Amino acid sequence: MNDSDDTSLIRRDCGDVGIVEYSDFHCDTPLKFALGGELKSFNVRYETYGRLNEDRSNAILVCHALTGDHHCAGVYSLSDKKSGWWNNIIGPQKPLDTNKWFVICSNCIGGCRGTTGPSSINPATGERYNLTFPAITMRDIVAVEERLVSHLGIKKLAMIIGGSMGGMQALQWAIDFPDRAEKICALATTARQNAQAIAFNEVGRSAIMQDPVWNGGNYKLERIPSVGLGIARMMAHITYLSDKGLEGKFGRSHEKIRPEEIFKPSFEIENYLHHQGQSFVNRFDANTYLYFTRALDLFDLYSYGSLEKAFEPVRAKTLVVGFTSDWLFPPEQNREIVRALLRMGKTASYAEIKSDLGHDSFLIHSPKLYKLVEYFLNV
């Protein structure tokens, strides 16, 4: 593809949304956080694909996972080689068909990709918020998304969809704003972060916070705690994949092991992980990583008294999808969400997709997932 091709051609040929731009929603209505603290004003960066219909009934909200952002489809320029993170599912004639649906995705509050977060300047001080940013919960993330959806003039979303932390947001929406979504689609998620997942997050946070460069969160943006953040990402990345998937992709493939450089990464899996760590460090803020992982840890729908009680207000039809090799939020945890919804007489379905690709299965090309989502959305 060279620069003389026009974007409509891309659109027709590959079913992609083509070149996209982000928008900013500046909100001056103060935001009170669930655990205390407030922002007098804040920005939400978002993208939309497709066209909102006249009665504003065709909007789908996509919620991003821990390290995602608002850019989930399309490219920023013809030379941009990397499409948005969920480009495989969003676009003309794709499951989230932008010929029919108006797809919205925003960077979560606390984020580092344009939405106000710890790395943003606090207008009151002229300095970065860093750790003075309020503690974030899934309720706050969803509250901000609701502001955006209202700002766009949408009373009721056709669907809210997300995987992992995005799935938690979808569930929280159904509880906090029961009349604002027709359908909820939660993938590879859980109703509560369990001990093992908290444990991995805490190791990641410790790596960041014990990196001397972190400096209580007050690092310079020219010199970030890249060692700690890289370690956190490398470790977390393992939890997004699976034993079998890694074995199939990398096995024990390695360069010649040189005894005089015995600790140099020589196995392919080692180089792959280092690459993952490095590219993450270049795009993600360490303090946002702390805030978002803590929001995950704090997520516990059982804290309403019971899962059933949490789901009492739910009115949206719900589809939950689990993936067999997901050991971060294993199928059993996905299933439990639907069991509780059904016990409360709600309309809910559970589907389990056989996959060797682990937690990240929801992000990866999967005709089975596409069919499920398409059917659920259009039925």
Added chain:
Amino acid sequence: MNDSDDTSLIRRDCGDVGIVEYSDFHCDTPLKFALGGELKSFNVRYETYGRLNEDRSNAILVCHALTGDHHCAGVYSLSDKKSGWWNNIIGPQKPLDTNKWFVICSNCIGGCRGTTGPSSINPATGERYNLTFPAITMRDIVAVEERLVSHLGIKKLAMIIGGSMGGMQALQWAIDFPDRAEKICALATTARQNAQAIAFNEVGRSAIMQDPVWNGGNYKLERIPSVGLGIARMMAHITYLSDKGLEGKFGRSHEKIRPEEIFKPSFEIENYLHHQGQSFVNRFDANTYLYFTRALDLFDLYSYGSLEKAFEPVRAKTLVVGFTSDWLFPPEQNREIVRALLRMGKTASYAEIKSDLGHDSFLIHSPKLYKLVEYFLNV
């Protein structure tokens, strides 16, 4: 128990080996390492429990795992509150019955608990070896153990037993010294380190080697790379347990979450992990951790051409035990060892123990494991 009690009383009452002392075997016969490099002389620290019989036929060699050492049973004094790491299985009337058997356990070459390793002084330079220590493989570890066993005048061991890295040693013994052991008992182990296990090791090594205090391995013993080593241990510790086990033991139990200290460890699992990290840092050398994890990564019995080919020389009867919740070296990997042995016409059995305690199940009180080991040893 107060200081006036004598040790024989402990022995009778609790079936423990009582107060023990370690011994040192100074070996002046140079040791050539499999990947190159040699030591002109070295020390092996070891302990023995029970009494060697006249025909020296009742000796059992216990091989330790990654972070273990030679002190696997008994206490060093009456006030010593911590018994050796496998005290539950070794002692009078325990599965490794010291009334009947002579149990030997040594600290592996490269270790940091008395056996020569990277933190030992190189007599040629008067400085610590650090990264000038030769690269270690399981073959080298076993070669040194063989020297010790010969030094003790034992021609044939009644059994070699170990879990995890200890199980790898047992298998390597059976291959490298087929006439030197009657029986091999390998627990929670694998015939080759797979991609996921290498991945976790590499994250741990990266945490250590990127800790500025590590300094190319030349840290001062008064100021060790405790941040990196602690992170490595916290992460690895999660892999030794299981989702279900952690959920049962810790769940989401937490102190009051204080929004103004949102990143302070508040969940029990977090405090537990920090405790594990801290106590490890106080007892283990960072460079040894690098060398041993690399020896694990390099372990690959398939590299003989096939597992069957690797096992061709084996003459020992073999028992392999897997644990259902072990996701580091899952049952399938344990089973594969026995399948290959059986395909080669060897005498081998596999047993799988249902357990929620993960990889570390082999270290934990388990009447089922005790019975298996006792039966295998005495049959």
